[in-house]
Amino acid sequence: MIIFFVFLMGNGIIYQNFYRPQELAPVKASGNIVNIDMRIEKDKWVFNPSRVEVMVGDTVKLKIFNEDSYDHGWALEAFGQNKRLFPKRDTEIEFVASKVGEFPFYCSVPCGEGHYLQTGLLVVNPAVTTN
């Protein structure tokens, strides 16, 4: 059994270091910080802005103000984020945009008639290569 697990782990390490295509590997934080102020517009079920663009490696510091008198949520599954947003106050969320792509975010707390329309998109652009 132990030999089998060692074999499996060895394969994992070899895959990570030699075979995995570069673009699939998570990108380390570049140290660049992007502050984004977002609001949930009162009784509209809208994130404003609903589209956010960053560069891969950016540390995203998101501050969301919920104008409503009821709870919302903010979930971004691709980066393991899910937070409850309490009424009439800011909620801060921080994560590293460690992969390139377009990732939907959405309200994760059932909040009323517009709940299923309350979505947005995070666009993570590839780093610019300078050579």
Ligand SMILES: [Cu+2]
């Ligand atoms: Cu909702």
